[in-house]
Amino acid sequence: MNKSNWTTYRIACILWAPMLIVCAGTLHAQGMSFSVYMDTTPGESSLYMVTSVADNSWGCSHGGYMTTARLTSPSGRTVASQSSGLQASTSLDYNDEYGDYSVATDGSYQCSCIFGGTAGFGGSQTTFVQRPTSLNMYKTDALTGTPTGCSVPARYWNFRDYQVMDQQTPPQAILKVMSMKETFTTPTNTCQVSFVAGDQPTGSSGQFRDQFFMCGPVPVCDGGGSCQTVRSQTWKADGNQVGQYTITYTCSGVTINP
Amino acid sequence: MSFRAVLTFVLFLTGGAVVSLAQALGPSTSPRELAADLARHGVPGGIVVMNSEFGDVSSLSARRAPADALRSLDGGVSARVNQFNAVGSQYHATAGDGFVHVRSVREPDDLRQVLERNVQVDESAGLSARDAVFMRVVKALSGKEPQAIIGTGAFPGSECPLDRPVHVPAGWTSVTRMLDDIVKQVPGLVWLVTYDIDAPNYGLEVGLVCGGGAAVRITVFP
Numbered sequence: 510m511n512k513s514n515w516t517t518y519r520i521a522c523i524l525w526a527p528m529l530i531v532c533a534g535t536l537h538a539q540g541m542s543f544s545v546y547m548d549t550t551p552g553e554s555s556l557y558m559v560t561s562v563a564d565n566s567w568g569c570s571h572g573g574y575m576t577t578a579r580l581t582s583p584s585g586r587t588v589a590s591q592s593s594g595l596q597a598s599t600s601l602d603y604n605d606e607y608g609d610y611s612v613a614t615d616g617s618y619q620c621s622c623i624f625g626g627t628a629g630f631g632g633s634q635t636t637f638v639q640r641p642t643s644l645n646m647y648k649t650d651a652l653t654g655t656p657t658g659c660s661v662p663a664r665y666w667n668f669r670d671y672q673v674m675d676q677q678t679p680p681q682a683i684l685k686v687m688s689m690k691e692t693f694t695t696p697t698n699t700c701q702v703s704f705v706a707g708d709q710p711t712g713s714s715g716q717f718r719d720q721f722f723m724c725g726p727v728p729v730c731d732g733g734g735s736c737q738t739v740r741s742q743t744w745k746a747d748g749n750q751v752g753q754y755t756i757t758y759t760c761s762g763v764t765i766n767p
Numbered sequence: 768m769s770f771r772a773v774l775t776f777v778l779f780l781t782g783g784a785v786v787s788l789a790q791a792l793g794p795s796t797s798p799r800e801l802a803a804d805l806a807r808h809g810v811p812g813g814i815v816v817m818n819s820e821f822g823d824v825s826s827l828s829a830r831r832a833p834a835d836a837l838r839s840l841d842g843g844v845s846a847r848v849n850q851f852n853a854v855g856s857q858y859h860a861t862a863g864d865g866f867v868h869v870r871s872v873r874e875p876d877d878l879r880q881v882l883e884r885n886v887q888v889d890e891s892a893g894l895s896a897r898d899a900v901f902m903r904v905v906k907a908l909s910g911k912e913p914q915a916i917i918g919t920g921a922f923p924g925s926e927c928p929l930d931r932p933v934h935v936p937a938g939w940t941s942v943t944r945m946l947d948d949i950v951k952q953v954p955g956l957v958w959l960v961t962y963d964i965d966a967p968n969y970g971l972e973v974g975l976v977c978g979g980g981a982a983v984r985i986t987v988f989p
Contacts, residue, residue, distance in 0.1 A: 657922040657929060658983060660898050688980065691920055703913035703989045705901070706972075707922030709981030717921045727915040738917055758917050 539568030539622055543630040545614050547578075551638050553688055553747040555600045556580060560614040562595040562630065569622035576616035579633075583608045607640035607676060639675035639683045641746035646671055652720075658705035659724035665762050666722040673715040673746045683715040687746045700727055700736035700758060711746070719744075721756060721763045730760035798858050798869045799980065801851050802957040805867055807978035809954035810844055812867035813946050815874055815882065816858065818961040818970065821982075866947050878962055878969055881908065882942045891937045896953045896975065897929040900946070901985045904973050907942050908987045916985070927977035928955045950975070959984065 544563040549556060560578045564571055578597035579589040583606050590599035597614070615631030648670040655662050673687055674680035688710050695704070702723070711717045729736045737759055744752040755766045798814045799821055805812050814821075848860045848867060860869045870879075886907045894902070906912045923929070933952040935945070946958035956975050959982060963970035967988070974984030 656918055657897065658901065658918040658985070659916055660902070689921055693919070698989070700915060700917070701989050702915040702917045703905075704986045705916050705918040705920075705983065706985075707918070707920035707981070707983045709921050709923045709927075709977075709979065719921055720918060722918045723915070724918070725913070725915040740917075740919065742919060756919060 539566075541566045541569075541620075541628070545630065545632050547612055547614055547632075547634065549580075549610075549612050549636045551685065552600070555602045556610055556636075556638055557598070557600045558612055559598040560596065562614070562616060564595065564618070569620050571618045571620055573619040573627075574616060575618070576614065579611075579613040579615070581611040581613070582606045583610065603638065607638045609635050610638055612636050639677075639681070641673050641683060641687060641749040641751050642676045643674045643680055644671040644744065644752040645674050645680070645682075656720060656722045656724065657707060659722065661724055663722040663724040664727075664730075664760075666720065667763055668721070669719045669765065671717055671719060671744075671752070673711060673717075673751060683746075684713070685711075685715060686713055687711045687715060688748075689717055690745045690748075692743050692745075694741045695738065696741070697737055697739040700729065700738040700760075702727065702738060702758075704740075721758070721765065723758055723763070727760065735760055798871075799976065799982070801847075801860065801867075801869055802959065802976040803978060803980040804847065806955055806957045806976055810867055811865065811947060811951040811954070811957070812869070813943065813950065813958035813960070814858075814869040814976075815878075815960045815962075816869070816871045817873070818963045818972070820857065820871060821959070821961050865951070868943075873964075874962075875964065875969070878971075882960065885939050885941060886945075887939055888935060888937050888945070892935050893932055894935065895930045896933050896949055896956055897983065899933050899935050899949045900958065900973055900975055903935050904942060904945055904949075905985060905987050907945060908971065908973070913985065913989070915989075921981075922983060923977050923979070923981035926979065927975075927981055928953050929975060929977070929983065931956075946973070 542565040544565055546561045548559045558578050558580050560576065562576055574595050575591060575593055576595055576597040577589055577591040578599045579587060580599055580601040581587045582601060582604070586601065586604070588599050588601045590597055595616070611633055612635070613631070613633035615629065617627050617629045620626065620628045646669050650668060652666040652668060653662070654666070656666050673683045675683050689708050691706065691708050693704070693706070709717070727736065737757060740756045742754045742756055743750060757764045798816045802814050844862050844867060848862045851860045856872070858869050858871055860867060888903065888907065892903065902912045931953045933949050935949070950956045950958050955978050959974045959976050961972045961984065971987040972984040973987060974982055976982045
């Protein structure tokens with residue numbers, strides 16, 4: 510669980526309502542206190558919400574709890590899920606909507622201190638959903654050795670380290686695990702090579718390393734000639750296009766634009 | 768003023784989630800998610816899907832990966848397969864003989880025949896799971912092992928057991944049996960075949976998926 514995504518915060522409020530405590534003879538014997546935990550996690554295509562309520566009240570007996578978890582998108586799309594007990598969960602597809610989502614919980618219960626009555630609890634807050642929008646290259650360098658996919662040391666082996674950024678101005682880093690998927694077109698392959706590709710989710714800081722290498726015998730290069738393989742690369746993070754690059758491989762090295 | 772209004776108290780506390788987010792998640796519909804699930808739980812198998820269908824693996828699945836590593840699938844493999852089949856109709860998953868296979872319902876017949884026909888492996892070899900797929904399986908499909916390779920992408924690290932040794936025996940077998948035999952020797956890997964219906968030679972790629980959802984693939988024909 511990524512704590513940075515938790516949207517819980519603390520407001521302490523304990524209300525003494527002696528006028529409502531109809532079954533109590535003393536003013537100090539009852540108190541009502543509820544803890545509402547609301548946990549939202551932005552998934553790949555949906556915002557997930559789990560709410561859990563703790564009844565910390567004293568002096569009265571409570572039962573018949575009903576809890577509702579509610580999510581509302583920036584445009585007003587709402588989903589709600591009600592459960593008996595003190596837990597509820599729901600999720601809402603982004604449908605290409607990012608930004609401020611409303612997260613709310615409300616519920617009801619029977620209280621022995623209220624003659625024939627029902628009481629309630631609830632609260633809401635806002636959580637900002639970041640859209641993966643661009644990549645920030647923060648490091649590039651060369652490596653030596655045998656990369657994954659090669660059984661012999663590479664002719665050359667470069668990398669770029671990227672941070673996935675969001676839709677804000679200026680863009681802010683998205684600090685969570687995201688799925689990464691790359692697709693290619695290859696308009697030119699005079700090097701006559703096979704292609705190895707790898708993709709894996711980002712780390713929990715939203716960063717990943719893109720590698721570029723050539724290995725094995727390339728007859729035209731080994732014979733002193735030249736060749737060129739051009740690939741157009743598109744990166745998607747959690748399904749959103751975040752980068753497009755043109756990669757040109759030659760016998761001696763690789764260039765990536767932009 | 769109603770009792771309800773007067774007795775509404777809200778207390779938010781900083782702290783941890785009380786119930787698991789997994790309760791909010793439905794069953795995954797992506798073959799890649801299922802493959803990652805199987806790999807995570809050490810269930811051998813493979814998937815054959817169109818390149819465009821080899822979808823993403825959700826952030827949440829990736830996040831769950833370390834904690835769930837190689838534990839038994841809750842409810843068993845059959846239940847997970849049934850759950851997958853119940854969600855979508857683009858793919859069909861089967862479980863049998865200790866393997867789980869997922870295939871696109873649109874898989875061309877001639878491609879299926881290529882993957883199931885008998886091929887001869889000339890000589891036994893001990894090599895890494897990755898090389899077994901990238902060299903031997905590619906040779907079984909194309910007639911020759913790849914020589915020059917260009918690699919691009921975010922490759923998995925040592926947490927993915929691609930370098931674990933496997934034995935590829937000589938003899939007659941099929942490509943899918945070869946792949947099954949490779950992943951059976953390395954719990955934590957599931958094999959992968961992707962194709963593009965419009966590309967020459969179906970743009971065939973073979974590869975491996977790890978428990979965290981990471982994947983490596985190689986083109987069968989340069």
